[in-house]
Amino acid sequence: MSDVATTAGGGGPSGDGGIGPLSDRLSLGVAARLSRYLQVLTQARKMGKETISSQELSEYTHVNSTQIRRDLSGFGKFGKRGVGYNVDLLVSQIRKILRTSGQHNIALFGAGHLGKAIASSDIFADHGFRVVAIFDPDPEKLGEQVGPAMVRHPDDLRQMVEEEDIVVGVLAVPTAAAQPLADQLVDAGVKIIFNYSEALLHVPPEVTVHTSSPAVDLLYALYFYLT
């Protein structure tokens, strides 16, 4: 379940007012929809699609096409009637609006199956996230090349965070190992933690934890299938 559940929940305004000037902070709802459009647009670009219509975007995002046109009309004319939106242009515009156009460096913990899958895929790289460090305390794994980086001991974390300007820590570790690593990340100044373990992490309020939960996403999908 993504943090978006918060939005759907008691959280912020529902954000149906379209997108204001860049100086405004987006509502949770708008930011969630833009992220969703961005996901589909990135997939479309990978598959060689140059243009996409609001109907197609609607089909893949389940947001209705009127809402999509309203969201996207707010920040310029990208759509041409009958042709659709230019995929490349829309990707860069949305990333600009989400202020995430830059390069963001990730520290990955755990060089097991999941860590290796993450490090060798381009799911993160496609969105400007770069795995610059992989940590695992297993002496047999130290020095091993996994995807773009070499496995290091977690003791090197603080130094790597400073040298590599790491903003996100990804925990692909067993549940019992997660909290101590989260503490180390917080101590080292990392503000976003992506948690693939099942630990409930205690962090200070200024740190954001996103816990991956594919099974709960499935339950949610199943509910609407079964009823």
Add this chain to the structure above:
Amino acid sequence: MSDVATTAGGGGPSGDGGIGPLSDRLSLGVAARLSRYLQVLTQARKMGKETISSQELSEYTHVNSTQIRRDLSGFGKFGKRGVGYNVDLLVSQIRKILRTSGQHNIALFGAGHLGKAIASSDIFADHGFRVVAIFDPDPEKLGEQVGPAMVRHPDDLRQMVEEEDIVVGVLAVPTAAAQPLADQLVDAGVKIIFNYSEALLHVPPEVTVHTSSPAVDLLYALYFYLT
């Protein structure tokens, strides 16, 4: 980004009216919040917590505690002032309300790093999903035991779906392989596809595709951190 984004977006009603009798279909918003509570409760249970307060639930879900108490008051008295909710009881009640108490069988495609990570973890098992079949066309992997199941050739899919009552297909495969497998799943009658690839999948309207997108979840978290 989870399907919940849809909820936050233009989708259904915002669902702030609490939870009605079991015969009603939940709004997208309520179902999303319940799924989110369920995630945290399951984590809490794993960590040996027996009770949890609405304040704690709020801290982990980012749903405000008044909303949580309202959601949970609708279906019985689980909470005791000063003690909190009984975790086990709440888990089984929410699963009953989400009508996902049973056992649901999964077919997993891809016996690479990601497939192995999924098959050997209990992220799905904890929520009643059981990986009953793993498919990979690589002759070297055929017959290999991966987590709870043996690797089979994708040609056996239809037979396994019938024999094992498979309701969900999980695609942990390269992007180019995803659409043909989705087609086979649809042909075999599977109605929910969990897509870890970056393919934009074409499926009939009665089939639900959930595409995993950790990077987009991260971008979304980053936006609220940066602004």
